[in-house]
Amino acid sequence: MPKRVDHGERRKLIADALMRVAAERGLEAVSLRHVAAEAGVSSGMVQHYFRTKDEMMTFALAVVRERSEARVTRAVAALGDDPSPRTLLRTMLAELLPLDEARQADGRVALAFLAYTAVRPEVAAGLHRETAELLAFIAGQIRAAQAAGAAQARVDPGRAAVALLAVMEGLGVYLLGGHYPPETALAALDAQLDLLLGAAPPAQRGRAVPPRRPPKP
Amino acid sequence: MPKRVDHGERRKLIADALMRVAAERGLEAVSLRHVAAEAGVSSGMVQHYFRTKDEMMTFALAVVRERSEARVTRAVAALGDDPSPRTLLRTMLAELLPLDEARQADGRVALAFLAYTAVRPEVAAGLHRETAELLAFIAGQIRAAQAAGAAQARVDPGRAAVALLAVMEGLGVYLLGGHYPPETALAALDAQLDLLLGAAPPAQRGRAVPPRRPPKP
DNA sequence: GCGTTTACGTTGCAACTGCAATGCAAACGG
DNA sequence: CCGTTTGCATTGCAGTTGCAACGTAAACGC
Numbered sequence: 001m002p003k004r005v006d007h008g009e010r011r012k013l014i015a016d017a018l019m020r021v022a023a024e025r026g027l028e029a030v031s032l033r034h035v036a037a038e039a040g041v042s043s044g045m046v047q048h049y050f051r052t053k054d055e056m057m058t059f060a061l062a063v064v065r066e067r068s069e070a071r072v073t074r075a076v077a078a079l080g081d082d083p084s085p086r087t088l089l090r091t092m093l094a095e096l097l098p099l100d101e102a103r104q105a106d107g108r109v110a111l112a113f114l115a116y117t118a119v120r121p122e123v124a125a126g127l128h129r130e131t132a133e134l135l136a137f138i139a140g141q142i143r144a145a146q147a148a149g150a151a152q153a154r155v156d157p158g159r160a161a162v163a164l165l166a167v168m169e170g171l172g173v174y175l176l177g178g179h180y181p182p183e184t185a186l187a188a189l190d191a192q193l194d195l196l197l198g199a200a201p202p203a204q205r206g207r208a209v210p211p212r213r214p215p216k217p
Numbered sequence: 218m219p220k221r222v223d224h225g226e227r228r229k230l231i232a233d234a235l236m237r238v239a240a241e242r243g244l245e246a247v248s249l250r251h252v253a254a255e256a257g258v259s260s261g262m263v264q265h266y267f268r269t270k271d272e273m274m275t276f277a278l279a280v281v282r283e284r285s286e287a288r289v290t291r292a293v294a295a296l297g298d299d300p301s302p303r304t305l306l307r308t309m310l311a312e313l314l315p316l317d318e319a320r321q322a323d324g325r326v327a328l329a330f331l332a333y334t335a336v337r338p339e340v341a342a343g344l345h346r347e348t349a350e351l352l353a354f355i356a357g358q359i360r361a362a363q364a365a366g367a368a369q370a371r372v373d374p375g376r377a378a379v380a381l382l383a384v385m386e387g388l389g390v391y392l393l394g395g396h397y398p399p400e401t402a403l404a405a406l407d408a409q410l411d412l413l414l415g416a417a418p419p420a421q422r423g424r425a426v427p428p429r430r431p432p433k434p
Numbered sequence: 435g436c437g438t439t440t441a442c443g444t445t446g447c448a449a450c451t452g453c454a455a456t457g458c459a460a461a462c463g464g
Numbered sequence: 465c466c467g468t469t470t471g472c473a474t475t476g477c478a479g480t481t482g483c484a485a486c487g488t489a490a491a492c493g494c
Contacts, residue, residue: 004441004490004491005440005441005442024336025336026332026333026335026336026337027245027332028244028245031480031481031482032481032482032483033480033481033482041442042442042443042444043443043444044441044442044443044444044445045441045442045443047442047482047483047484048440048441048442048443049441051483052482052483053481053482053483108332108335108336111328111331111332111335112332112335114328114332114390114393114394115243115244115325115328115329115331115332116243117394118243118325118328118329118393118394119241119242119243119325120243121395124394124395127394127396128394128395128396131391131394131396131397132396152412155408155411155412156408159404159405159407159408160408160412162388162397162401162402162404162405162408163384163388163405163406163408163409163412165387165391166383166384166385166386166387166388166390166391166402166405167380167383167384167387168383168387169383169386169387169390169391170382170383170384170385170386170387170388170390171379171380171383171387173331173383173386173387173390174348174382174383174386176331176335177331177334177335177341177344177345177348178338178341178345179344179345179348179349180348180379184379185379187376187379188376188377188379188380188383189380190376191372191373191376191377191379191380192380194372195369195372195377195380195412195413196412222470222471227471248450248451248452249451249452249453250450250451250452258472259472259473259474260473260474261471261472261473261474261475262471262472262473264452264453264454264472265470265471265472265473266471268453269452269453270451270452270453
């Protein structure tokens with residue numbers, strides 16, 4: 001049977017198991033054996049695909065990032081051709097918020113990794129590039145809104161972009177901590193966009209609220 | 218020699234060592250023996266003052282929170298009698314940002330604890346109360362600014378407070394990740410306050426920037 | 435056919451973990 | 465003076481960790 005396996009697929013399978021463990025019991029519960037058990041494979045196999053634990057962690061981190069990026073591009077693509085800057089920004093940022101259980105799990109993992117990379121700075125290089133790109137994009141959208149007359153022209157797009165992205169990140173953190181419900185976060189995000197770009201078109205308000213799962217029986 | 222010791226003092230000494238370990242090597246490196254070694258005591262003594270590791274962690278978390286609270290009240294007290302809402306908010310939030318090494322260390326610990334409590338929700342109750350109080354206070358300040366005519370009257374103080382606190386938290390996270398320098402974070406914070414309360418009095422701008430330590434030799 | 439490579443599974447090990455148990459000396463209460 | 469309490473150090477233990485080593489069986493190259 002050997003030789004017929006897709007290397008990347010196996011690695012992703014293992015990384016998925018890792019994230020399930022991390023989301024449920026925290027990053028410190030991630031061990032070779034736990035991950036292997038969660039994935040339903042032997043710990044030898046995990047070692048076969050990741051020579052070291054750190055390699056596994058780094059790969060898993062990349063998977064989380066790719067997944068959230070895919071989510072965003074998918075949501076943005078669903079908007080159709082050139083949506084308004086406001087719609088675009090709101091869709092992107094709301095998509096990045098941990099509003100349902102899937103994104104909450106991812107968010108927990110991302111948060112844990114954040115704390116992880118805060119001590120291991122050499123892993124964080126990819127993250128830096130990503131935020132820089134995001135910031136540039138957001139700033140561009142704000143500029144576009146200003147050019148269209150939809151936004152206060154006096155605000156510096158660069159600083160506003162930093163603040164806007166920070167709002168999203170902060171809301172995510174507080175959501176993960178359970179400090180307030182998703183609606184509060186979305187309301188605050190909309191308020192921020194109002195502040196930046198002027199009042200919203202009413203049809204836009206309150207959309208994209210995720211379905212609340214009923215409490216577990 | 219026994220009997221002559223201040224219980225709380227010892228616990229704080231141990232908690233300090235814990236935070237040094239956590240700040241340097243991450244929360245997962247926090248073990249009874251490491252903390253004891255860092256504190257320069259025997260691991261038996263650590264066990265004497267904290268019957269379980271979780272008790273030690275919880276205590277340390279409380280210490281971080283108290284310390285940052287003390288920092289804020291101290292900075293606010295230094296402002297003199299009834300400062301303007303804007304000055305008050307800016308001082309508070311800037312003080313909570315990890316702008317120098319001491320606060321960065323605290324911030325790393327806080328971030329790690331955040332990830333820790335995201336999986337252990339029963340520890341997070343104290344945090345919820347604290348954010349609720351903070352939010353109420355911030356909303357009150359915004360309302361006061363509105364009443365004084367210094368702010369846009371149309372913004373909802375509650376939502377603006379959530380957004381403002383989220384900005385601070387998000388900026389802190391990105392700072393800890395080293396995604397941008399302190400000046401960028403402060404600029405974004407000021408931009409946010411501008412957006413909320415109107416342009417700042419020029420004397421205020423750019424103050425409270427921490428001294429940049431020269432790179433280590 | 436046969437060596438090589440790939441894909442695992444198993445075992446073992448040294449290091450580390452939290453924690454209980456025990457020991458002991460100093461202060462204090464009586 | 466003596467038992468008790470307090471403050472701490474040492475030791476031990478069962479469990480877990482990352483990882484190396486080894487074994488094996490199947491596909492492939494020749």
